[in-house]
Amino acid sequence: MEGDSSKTRFLTAIGHDMRQPLHALLLYLSALDRRVKDEETREILGKADRAAQSLASMIEALIQLARLDADRVEADVERVPLQGIFDALVANAPYATADATPLYVKSDPVLLDSIMQQLISNAARHGGGAAHVSATKVGQDVEITVRDSGPGIAPEDQERIFAEFIRLEGAPTSGLGIGLTVARKLATVLGHKIHVRSAPGEGAAFVIRAESA
Amino acid sequence: MICTAMSGARPLILLLEDDDASAEAMQIVLRDWGADVVHGADAEIVASTAGSRTSSALVIITDFHLPVADGVSAAKQLRKRATGARVLVLSGSLNNDARRAAKGAGYAFMPKPAPPRDIIAWLERAYATAE
Numbered sequence: 001m002e003g004d005s006s007k008t009r010f011l012t013a014i015g016h017d018m019r020q021p022l023h024a025l026l027l028y029l030s031a032l033d034r035r036v037k038d039e040e041t042r043e044i045l046g047k048a049d050r051a052a053q054s055l056a057s058m059i060e061a062l063i064q065l066a067r068l069d070a071d072r073v074e075a076d077v078e079r080v081p082l083q084g085i086f087d088a089l090v091a092n093a094p095y096a097t098a099d100a101t102p103l104y105v106k107s108d109p110v111l112l113d114s115i116m117q118q119l120i121s122n123a124a125r126h127g128g129g130a131a132h133v134s135a136t137k138v139g140q141d142v143e144i145t146v147r148d149s150g151p152g153i154a155p156e157d158q159e160r161i162f163a164e165f166i167r168l169e170g171a172p173t174s175g176l177g178i179g180l181t182v183a184r185k186l187a188t189v190l191g192h193k194i195h196v197r198s199a200p201g202e203g204a205a206f207v208i209r210a211e212s213a
Numbered sequence: 214m215i216c217t218a219m220s221g222a223r224p225l226i227l228l229l230e231d232d233d234a235s236a237e238a239m240q241i242v243l244r245d246w247g248a249d250v251v252h253g254a255d256a257e258i259v260a261s262t263a264g265s266r267t268s269s270a271l272v273i274i275t276d277f278h279l280p281v282a283d284g285v286s287a288a289k290q291l292r293k294r295a296t297g298a299r300v301l302v303l304s305g306s307l308n309n310d311a312r313r314a315a316k317g318a319g320y321a322f323m324p325k326p327a328p329p330r331d332i333i334a335w336l337e338r339a340y341a342t343a344e
Contacts, residue, residue: 019305019325019326020232020234020235020305020325021234022325022326023232023235023303023305023325023326023327024232024234024235024237024238025238025326026326026327026328026329027235027238027239027241027242027329028234028238028241030242030329030330031238031241031242031245034245053328056326072308074308074309076309076312076313076316088331091330091331091334092328092330092331110312110324
């Protein structure tokens with residue numbers, strides 16, 4: 001459709017042009033962080049940094065969604081050590097913890113990292129503010145789990161949450177409501193499966209199932 | 214918070230970046246980390262500015278889309294003199310060209326915007342394993 005094509009071109013164009021100043025902004029904030037000693041100013045700076053990272057994450061999700069819808073996301077599949085992915089996630093998300101793992105999967109490290117980032121961002125927003133990541137071998141596959149301690153998801157909503165711009169009743173209004181959509185579409189490109197195991201009051205576990213390598 | 218403890222001579226970083234703000238901000242972060250930085254928008258400018266020090270560069274950090282040649286080609290050119298330098302390619306490009314070119318050359322790659330702590334973590338590894 002012409003409208004979809006225009007939308008894709010628009011989003012990819014602004015996405016590309018926005019990445020450069022965002023890259024500079026994150027570097028400038030990091031440089032400021034080293035120079036500020038006053039506690040109150042440091043706290044404000046920390047909030048500015050988180051806001052910039054949140055903006056970067058939203059722009060990234062919008063670009064990913066536009067490119068996924070246009071079938072323009074390509075996977076470069078290789079043997080990916082999960083420990084490297086877990087380490088990078090924990091380093092950049094103070095609210096996330098991860099088990100040590102010796103497991104490898106057949107995946108694209110950049111796209112898998114994007115999926116994991118969307119899942120832990122979802123945990124931060126809707127899952128009680130913390131996420132724990134682990135991996136388990138299941139037959140020929142590996143299950144990567146992002147577990148949160150939020151309010152849980154009712155069975156009737158467990159498929160609906162992967163649709164675009166869906167926000168469950170009572171959920172925080174921050175974010176665009178496309179993170180889980182992007183995560184599932186990226187998983188599909190990679191040939192991975194993604195689903196949620198949850199019950200009200202018991203938190204949620206988002207599970208990516210990928211071929212072991 | 215990013216910090217590092219460096220001792221001895223400051224390692225040299227060659228930075229190829231044509232975006233003024235990104236170049237300035239990156240230089241501040243790299244100098245805070247403890248490096249000397251030589252910056253330019255292409256390999257010739259950087260090699261000319263660094264002069265005889267080019268050969269002692271610890272790492273080359275380069276944007277992929279540069280005015281004269283792409284970042285991977287520019288890094289290859291610099292590595293003829295900076296033979297021990299590790300290379301990190303950064304790109305805000307939406308397709309996989311930059312990543313594939315970096316991978317094909319055996320260089321590290323990060324998409325922009327790259328978290329500063331990821332860049333520093335990569336630098337720390339390069340510094341720890343420098344020949």
